[in-house]
Amino acid sequence: MALFHVRMDVHIPHDLDPEVRAQTVAREKAYSQELQRSGKWRELWRIVGQYSNISIFDVESADELHEILQGLPLFPYMDMQVMALTRHPSRID
Numbered sequence: 009m010a011l012f013h014v015r016m017d018v019h020i021p022h023d024l025d026p027e028v029r030a031q032t033v034a035r036e037k038a039y040s041q042e043l044q045r046s047g048k049w050r051e052l053w054r055i056v057g058q059y060s061n062i063s064i065f066d067v068e069s070a071d072e073l074h075e076i077l078q079g080l081p082l083f084p085y086m087d088m089q090v091m092a093l094t095r096h097p098s099r100i101d
């Protein structure tokens with residue numbers, strides 16, 4: 009098990025066809041909800057006032073995360089920052 013904190017900043021071009029945009033966003037939603045149901049996409053939060061999110065992934069490896077992120081329908085329109093997480097020694101649970 010490996011935990012990752014991911015920030016995704018979405019930059020869809022303003023001239024993208026509105027139908028393509030709507031279809032891509034709908035496919036993104038379905039893809040992320042399937043991964044949320046599987047437990048791999050553990051947290052998904054909107055950053056207030058930005059077309060950005062903070063996510064926590066619970067995956068087997070960095071390679072698996074890479075595959076998941078590359079499969080995002082919005083991947084071509086995103087900047088991402090990934091941080092690998094490990095357990096803090098002061099945690100009590």
Ligand SMILES: O=C(O)CC1=CCC(=O)O1
Nearest residue numbers: 018036037040059060061
């Ligand atoms: O809207 C976003 O932040 C991009 C996104 C990630 C998963 C999803 O459903 O939308």
